[in-house]
Amino acid sequence: MAKRIGVHLGTAGGASKAVERAREIGANTFQIFSSSPRMWRAPKPDPKQCERMRTLRADLDVGPLVIHTSYLVNVCSQSNETREKSVGAFRGEIERALALGAEYLVLHPGSWKGMTREEGLKLAAESIEKAIDGLPWQGTVFNILIENTAGAEYSLGGNFEQVAELVERLKAHAPVGVCLDTCHTHVSGYDIVTAEGYAETMNKVAATTGFDAVRVWHCNDAKAARGTKLDRHEHIGQGNIGIEPFRWLLNDPRFDHCAFVAETPVDEPGDEERNVRVLKSVVK
Ligand SMILES: [Zn+2]
Numbered sequence: 001m002a003k004r005i006g007v008h009l010g011t012a013g014g015a016s017k018a019v020e021r022a023r024e025i026g027a028n029t030f031q032i033f034s035s036s037p038r039m040w041r042a043p044k045p046d047p048k049q050c051e052r053m054r055t056l057r058a059d060l061d062v063g064p065l066v067i068h069t070s071y072l073v074n075v076c077s078q079s080n081e082t083r084e085k086s087v088g089a090f091r092g093e094i095e096r097a098l099a100l101g102a103e104y105l106v107l108h109p110g111s112w113k114g115m116t117r118e119e120g121l122k123l124a125a126e127s128i129e130k131a132i133d134g135l136p137w138q139g140t141v142f143n144i145l146i147e148n149t150a151g152a153e154y155s156l157g158g159n160f161e162q163v164a165e166l167v168e169r170l171k172a173h174a175p176v177g178v179c180l181d182t183c184h185t186h187v188s189g190y191d192i193v194t195a196e197g198y199a200e201t202m203n204k205v206a207a208t209t210g211f212d213a214v215r216v217w218h219c220n221d222a223k224a225a226r227g228t229k230l231d232r233h234e235h236i237g238q239g240n241i242g243i244e245p246f247r248w249l250l251n252d253p254r255f256d257h258c259a260f261v262a263e264t265p266v267d268e269p270g271d272e273e274r275n276v277r278v279l280k281s282v283v284k
């Protein structure tokens with residue numbers, strides 16, 4: 001099977017348009033938002049769109065379909081009100097992902113500000129369980145992917161151990177896996193830039209989440225230096241990470257089953273296509 005390489009795309013004109021757009025720019029996988037990422041409420045997807053999405057993806061061999069959860073969702077908020085709203089919104093995200101036939105729904109585990117990390121972790125697991133409770137995910141390809149974060153203060157998931165802990169708590173109750181982001185990995189302090197550092201960091205992946213659980217790599221170069229905890233994405237090969245680590249990652253047989261999706265900036269027309277092309281160019 002060909003390596004799955006793609007990019008985050010807009011959904012103007014309907015979610016299924018992104019399938020054609022992915023193909024046009026040489027991608028065979030992609031990520032979208034299934035609603036406005038800054039709004040709490042979202043309409044149900046049009047069944048015709050869902051049908052068209054399935055047909056087009058099958059015809060054009062585009063997949064997996066990755067959906068990124070809205071930034072407003074904070075499943076471990078200390079505020080009961082925000083948490084309840086988040087559970088409701090995340091349930092909507094799952095319903096839309098199932099309707100669209102998505103393989104993956106990526107979630108940032110949230111901010112536990114005002115509590116202890118342990119309390120945050122417990123709330124995050126409870127909220128995710130609540131959000132998926134009773135929804136028809138069994139027998140589908142659907143998985144929630146917990147993403148590692150840039151490691152800002154109070155943000156859950158700033159290291160591999162925290163991501164692994166959340167997955168561990170959830171796995172009896174929900175289909176869960178992991179999404180790792182190269183920029184977040186770098187700015188949270190892991191070395192993926194030197195060959196020794198890359199090997200050591202991957203040993204840490206092996207010892208925490210394991211390789212099989214990792215389904216998606218968000219491929220982003222970083223504007224900021226290692227350990228700064230500043231989440232600013234850069235075009236592949238043009239930032240603090242540079243091109244070599246992407247070459248190692250995309251040719252690393254331990255991640256053969258993964259999709260590689262860029263979330264790079266769109267500064268000018270053609271940037272999505274260019275970043276996909278750069279990622280494809282490093283594959284041996
Ligand atoms: Zn990401």
Ligand SMILES: [Zn+2]
Pocket residue numbers: 181183184231232233
């Ligand atoms: Zn990021």
